[in-house]
Amino acid sequence: MTLDEYIQCIPKAExxxxxxxxxxxxMMVALSGRNRVRLPYATVEEIRRAYExxxxxxxxxxxxxxxEVLKQEQDFYDLTRAYLQRAARDHVRHxxxxxxxQAHTSRGVSxxxxxxxxxxxxxxxxxxxxxxSALIMCFLRHLSEDDAFQxxxxxxxxxxxxxxxxxxxxxxxxxxxxxxSVFERARDEGFRVTAHAGxxxxxxxxxxxxxxxxxxxxxxxxxxxxxxxxxxxxxLERIPLTVCPLSNVKLRxxxxxxxxxxxxxxxxxxxxxxxxxxxxxxxxxxxxxLLACQSSLGLTARQIHQLVANAFAGSxxxxxxxxxxxxxxxxxxxxxxxxxx
Numbered sequence: 001m002t003l004d005e006y007i008q009c010i011p012k013a014e015x016x017x018x019x020x021x022x023x024x025x026x027m028m029v030a031l032s033g034r035n036r037v038r039l040p041y042a043t044v045e046e047i048r049r050a051y052e053x054x055x056x057x058x059x060x061x062x063x064x065x066x067x068e069v070l071k072q073e074q075d076f077y078d079l080t081r082a083y084l085q086r087a088a089r090d091h092v093r094h095x096x097x098x099x100x101x102q103a104h105t106s107r108g109v110s111x112x113x114x115x116x117x118x119x120x121x122x123x124x125x126x127x128x129x130x131x132x133s134a135l136i137m138c139f140l141r142h143l144s145e146d147d148a149f150q151x152x153x154x155x156x157x158x159x160x161x162x163x164x165x166x167x168x169x170x171x172x173x174x175x176x177x178x179x180x181s182v183f184e185r186a187r188d189e190g191f192r193v194t195a196h197a198g199x200x201x202x203x204x205x206x207x208x209x210x211x212x213x214x215x216x217x218x219x220x221x222x223x224x225x226x227x228x229x230x231x232x233x234x235x236l237e238r239i240p241l242t243v244c245p246l247s248n249v250k251l252r253x254x255x256x257x258x259x260x261x262x263x264x265x266x267x268x269x270x271x272x273x274x275x276x277x278x279x280x281x282x283x284x285x286x287x288x289x290l291l292a293c294q295s296s297l298g299l300t301a302r303q304i305h306q307l308v309a310n311a312f313a314g315s316x317x318x319x320x321x322x323x324x325x326x327x328x329x330x331x332x333x334x335x336x337x338x339x340x341x
Contacts, residue, residue: 001334003301007290010304011329013094013311014087014275014286016219016242018138018168019076019118020067020100021278022083031069031078039069051281056200056251057170059281067103076117083279084125090287093325094315096134097122098166101151102143111154119161134163134316136194139182141167141174148182152189163316164192166219167209171201176208176215183213192316194242196220199253203227210239217241217314222248225261225268235269240314244277245293246284257296266303273311301337305329 001009025047032039041047053059070076080097087095097118104114118135125131137155139148155162165186167179176183176195187193195209199220206224209215210233217240224230224241234241245260254260265272274293279285284292290307293299299307312325 001337003294003304003337004291006301006334006337007294007304008287009091010308010332011091011093011325012286012308013096013273013315013317013325014092015096015217015240015273015311015315016098016244016275016277017083017095018098018100018278019080019083020070020103021063021282022086022280023066023069023079024082024280027079027082028066028069031071031075035069035071035075037069037071040065051250051283053251053281056172059251059278060170063278063281064103067100068107070104071109071113073113073117073120076114077121078117080118080121081124084121084129084131086285088125088129088131090285092131092286094132094134094312094317096136096163096316098136098138098168100138100140100168101154102140102147105151105154111151111158115155115158115161119158132317132321135161136164136166137162138166138168139179140169141178141196142170145179145182148179149185152182152186156189159189162191164194166193167195167197167213168219171196171199171205175201175205176213180212187214192216194219198223199248200251203230206230206234220244220248221272222253222261222265224270225264231268231270234271238271238313240310241265241270241272242275242311242314243272244275244282244289246279246289247277247282250282257292260293260297262293263297263299263303266306271310271314272307273314274307275311305333 025044122133193215194217195215196219197205197209219242221241276285
């Protein structure tokens with residue numbers, strides 16, 4: 001077995017993927033026709049040419065405009081199912097899927113339509129491919145905390161379907177502390193907690209996510225290396241970092257993949273793992289990200305294994321299921337891939 005083949009076939013957990021970010025141009029065009037939504041692009045090729053971003057905000061401007069084509073429960077089902085089918089081909093066996101209800105309810109789409117469509121696809125993926133899942137409801141940090149409270153209130157009817165809350169969207173100028181109260185209530189109601197921090201925002205945002213929101217893991221977190229004390233804390237507390245390398249390059253966090261700090265995160269003993277973020281916009285799903293990192297950063301088979309193990313260890317799966325998956329991927333280590341390869 002080659003290293004590329006190992007990357008393809010090893011079971012994986014995807015912990016950092018936004019369902020809205022899996023909207024491929026072909027589906028965008030199809031849904032715009034179904035729902036009679038006018039797009040500012042005439043063709044799929046024009047849409048793809050628009051995927052050149054200067055920073056996070058330039059991406060988000062297009063991202064939110066594209067969500068306009070999502071109107072009905074069937075749209076959210078089709079979107080989610082298409083991603084899950086692709087993930088199954090990448091041997092993703094557990095997915096923790098972000099969704100942004102505020103991006104849809106603000107347009108008059110019902111919370112029920114969003115969640116029911118997504119949930120239907122997740123249930124189908126479990127019965128068809130054996131893929132387990134968890135849903136993470138993200139609050140949009142460019143909106144107010146009152147708006148986040150409203151989303152939390154709307155979610156109560158569907159509480160058994162939602163495992164955790166998260167925090168995403170424009171990071172700079174919107175620190176985690178802005179949402180201290182809504183996260184406190186969410187924790188009191190039994191939600192698990194994660195938060196985007198330390199992508200474009202400073203290491204201080206990671207500290208706030210841990211200390212104020214009491215996040216159990218950090219999404220991105222790549223700027224933690226600027227703060228030695230924070231690195232040591234993340235190492236000692238085994239805080240998972242869900243890193244999205246192709247996304248980081250596309251949004252100019254790093255100039256190219258060879259400059260990415262993923263290897264440094266691993267060398268520092270941090271619980272980093274690799275995920276796809278918004279793969280329709282950033283040019284790669286799970287396997288694409290791992291293959292690109294292996295090629296550009298010279299990752300060894302052991303480092304690939306560690307990244308995959310870190311993802312299962314950092315998941316919201318019950319302890320027994322986490323341990324089962326960790327044992328499974330350890331047992332599937334191919335003998336021809338030795339240390340150093």
